[in-house]
Amino acid sequence: MAASPTKRRHKVRRRTDMSLIGGIRPPIAVLSVLLLALAGITALTLGRVGQDAVPKAVKQSQQHFAEDGAIALRASIDESVTDLTRTAGLFSAGDPVPADAVLDKIGSVYQKWMGTAVVEIRSGKLLAARGENVPLAAIDRSKLKDDDGLQPRMVRLENGETRLLAFAVLSWKGQPQQLLVASTSLRFPGISLGNFRAIAVVGQDGNLLSTDGIPEPEQVLTDLQRKEVKQSNKQLKAFAKAAAKKSRQHPLMSKEPGSGGYKGVSGYLIGDSFLSERSVAGYATLAAPEPGEQTVATRLGLSVVAMQPVAEDEDRAESSAFGLIAAGALLLIGGVTVFLLLRTVQRPLIRLFLESRRLTRGDLNRPVTVPKSGEAARIGAALERLRRQLLGEPAAAGETPARRRRFGSRTLVAVCGVLLLLWSAPLLLLINRAGDDVQVPQQLVNDQRERTDTLTDRVRRALNEGHADLTSVASLIGARTEPDQMGKVLESTLNQHSRYRSLYVLDKDGKVLSKAGQDPRSPSGKEPSDEAIRVLDDGGKEPVIIGTAEVPGRGGAAVVGEFRIDFLNSLLKRPGLGAVRVVDKDRKVIGGNTGYFEFEGLPGGRLNALVEGTSQKVGLSPRPSGVLYRDGGDIQIAAAAPFVGGGAAKALGWTVVSWQPASQLPIPAYTLQNRTVLAGMLGVTAAAACLGWLHIVVVRPLRKLADQAEALADGDRKTVLYPVHHDEVGAVTRSLELIRQQLPTGAQRKRDGVSAPLAGRN
Known part of the structure; x- marks a missing residue:
């Protein structure tokens, strides 16, 4: 059963409305949104470079310094515990050895422990000792049978210093088990501090367990120096509390996604300013070599804080004028570009869509409104000629098809691209170039030297440990x-x-x-x-x-x-x-x-x-x-x-x-250059993407449609018109196809002698 005319009209209307989802509107709308977003990014990023008193490179350098200290401390603790356990195992695998011989052999091979002792586990009797007194009273011998009982632990001495105790069992058949104990301080092996840097080991509660680099107030001569030392101690304690709090988060949550780098929690902190210098600290937790693993050292929950006073940059740029000017220029150029696209491409195309649909409905009395130039003008002129043919009117004397090829849609899109390039190209190639006069903070050179020296000592110690x-x-x-x-x-x-x-x-x-x-x-x-x-x-x-x-x-x-x-x-x-x-x-x-x-x-x-x-x-x-x-x-x-x-x-x-x-x-100069280049690249990308999208989806089908419409108006009744996309151009194509089906062919015109008008016209 055939569908009624009313249902057919509703079906055609639904297809026509759905065609408006794509077409010319989305590329222009997306371009407008991208240009607005880029203008906002430009104003916020380019205008804020160089406003920090301490460059970000210096801050990150202190963070890396703390990471180096954490790596060295973790390796030292793990290596010491492993050596003690392995040595005890090798002794236990042989014949019984006196306690004094065990400690003498360990002392001749390794010079890393401040004190060693051998204790009989059952009775608690001290069998031998070397070096400083080991705090044996802190050992609970009843828990040594458990695996956790042999885990290293930290002990605080009466003088306020902290010692790390490591344990291993000496066991021979037929003899009471003995406990080998070694104590070491939580100081950094081979860390090159340079001038005025302080480094500290921090516990989970934020208390300082050991410090290096800050002298005691009694060791300085002048009142100003004492004041500086007191300020440094106060600032270091504040940094320790903040680092302990930040170290509780998960390592993956402490960094930007995809940043990689150090496997533990690390970062930098900014402190107070004192005598035109600002304290900057890096912090890092002790992390295992492989993500997700734990070692003896990482279970202790320690963190490392490295603090360095840095001279503030008094000549730093504080003006955001460049970012605002660049953003304003983009808004102006982008506004002109979008206006051209709306005025010369979108509006004429939508007008053609409405005019073509009017002709298919049979409204032939009013002439077609023809746009002024481009493919839209060619299609509008062809529609007007087709309207006359549907009415059966003869062609006017001397009438020639209007082929207005200058300033077509392709030319207009190219002009819009050139306008956007006028903003993007200078940012991409010319503006804010960092030359040979870039100011590199001396602190970065010093940190490169000290970190390289620390790394050298780490390599040397690793080879010495191996030997x-x-x-x-x-x-x-x-x-x-x-x-x-x-x-x-x-x-x-x-x-x-x-x-x-x-x-x-x-x-x-x-x-x-x-x-x-x-x-x-x-x-x-x-x-x-x-x-x-x-x-x-x-x-x-x-x-x-x-x-x-x-x-x-x-x-x-x-x-x-x-x-x-x-x-x-x-x-x-x-x-x-x-x-x-x-x-x-x-x-x-x-x-x-x-x-x-x-x-x-x-x-x-x-x-x-x-x-x-x-x-x-x-x-x-x-x-x-x-x-x-x-x-x-x-x-x-x-x-x-x-x-x-x-x-x-x-x-x-x-x-x-x-x-x-x-x-x-x-460094601010390079950061400004990189952000400027990035803004230019984003501008080029947005222009190429949106204008390319517009050219593929609208301009090319529109140029082809103009040729087909003129051919149809010139008498080509055999070529079937198929829409490329379901958009405005596709809707005009479908309307021309409906008009082609209503136009009489050459054989009909010869047989009837007249042109049959479109059925149902007003």
Whole structure:
């Protein structure tokens, strides 16, 4: 059954109304919204750069400094507890040893504990002690049977200092169990503070457990210095309370999404101003190397606070005029652009849509209102000619089709794009360029130097710890003659420390007696080296770092450990330091935090000169150095620090070098440049996206429709008109198709002699 005319009209109206959801309106509306949003962003961001008294780069540098301290403290605590537990296990695996011999052996291998003691667990009798008095009264021996009873704990002494106690059990068959206790202070190993910096360990309650860098008021001479010290102590306590409160949040919630970086909770704090200097502090919780894991140190709930007084920038920019001017210019240009699109593209197209629908309804009495120019004018003129043809009127004498091709829709869209480029291009390419006169705070150079020095000490200590482990294993393996017994000791050591890729025992002729881990890469058939730690180049993809410790009483046999190069490289991955390299005496690269080639040279002669300048010379001791290189607009911060201190690793003569371009730091000049470029890019993107959308959805179909409408008016009755999109252009296309169906063909005109008007017209 055929649908009634009324239902058909409702169906056509619904299709027509739905076509208005897309079309020309959304691109122009979206462009208007994007330009308004961009104007607001421009006014807020470009006008606020450089208004802080302390640059953000300096604040973040203090945060990274606290993170370095937290990493060093966590590694020191975990390493100490692991060494104590492993040493006790190795002693327990052999024959019974007197308590004094145990402490003497531990003291000769490790010099990290302030006091050690051995206590009989059942009776509480003190069997031996070394160093300072260990607070044994704080130990509850009844709880030592539980696993939690052997967990390290903090004890506060009568003088106010805090000690960390670590425990391990010595157990031999047929003898009472003994408790090995070691105490250590919560001070930072090898942290280079520089001038006027203070660093502290903070408990969960916000109390200071240890501090470094602030002298006692009695140690200063003048009243002003005493006042400064008191102010520093007061400010440090305030920072400690704030850091303890912030450290309670989850690490993922403490950072911006996707920021990465330090795996624990970290940030920076701004304090009070005193004598034109403002205190800035970074804080960081002790975090495990891998996310989601816990170590002995992380369970203590400690935080690190690093405080530095920074001179305020009195010449900082406080005016937001540039942001307001740029935003106002965008509003003006954007308003003109949107007005042109509304006046010359959207309004004529909507008028064509209404006129074409009027003709399809049979309203042919009124002439078609023809737009002034462009494709809309061509289509309007074609509709007027079709209206006359539907009425059966003859063409006027000398009438020619109106083909107004100048200033079409494509040209208008291009003009709008040029207008938006007039605002975006200068921001993208010209305005607010940071030149070679950018002011880089000296504090950043100092922090680069001190952090590099701290990292150097961390690498040296890690190698020294590794060699101490080898020495401990060698001393305990001396009495074990069977390869299986030696293998158990090596396997246990390899499982407890991730720094080794392989451990093995060589006799005096270089024969492998026992091994654990991967195959040895040291030269086979050669006697053990006399060097404690050395580096070999075996032609592989990475250097071979080998530690050797002689086994006492075994006729020249030695325990050899090969360090994993990934372990060394993992120590160098510190945020905010840029590229880091470890180089040997010949300035050849041993390790790095980014990609490098084995034993390659440093990039550039300036870094080589920097490393050479830090090495030991006649009458001078090696010391870290930091420098700011300027090469036109290329500004680079670099630092180098050689191995300084004792231990087996000192003989290597290595140096840690770090460098990074200043443009990657949030310095006000670079921040303003980056935000200006970003605003220009957003403007170009918004213009390209919206005008491109308009060109694809409206302009191209409109140009094609103009050709089809003129062809239809010229007499082409065979070409069926299909709408490309369900929008205004599609609606006009459907109306032209309905008109085409009502127009008589050439055969009908010849047969009837007249043109049949549209049925149902008024």
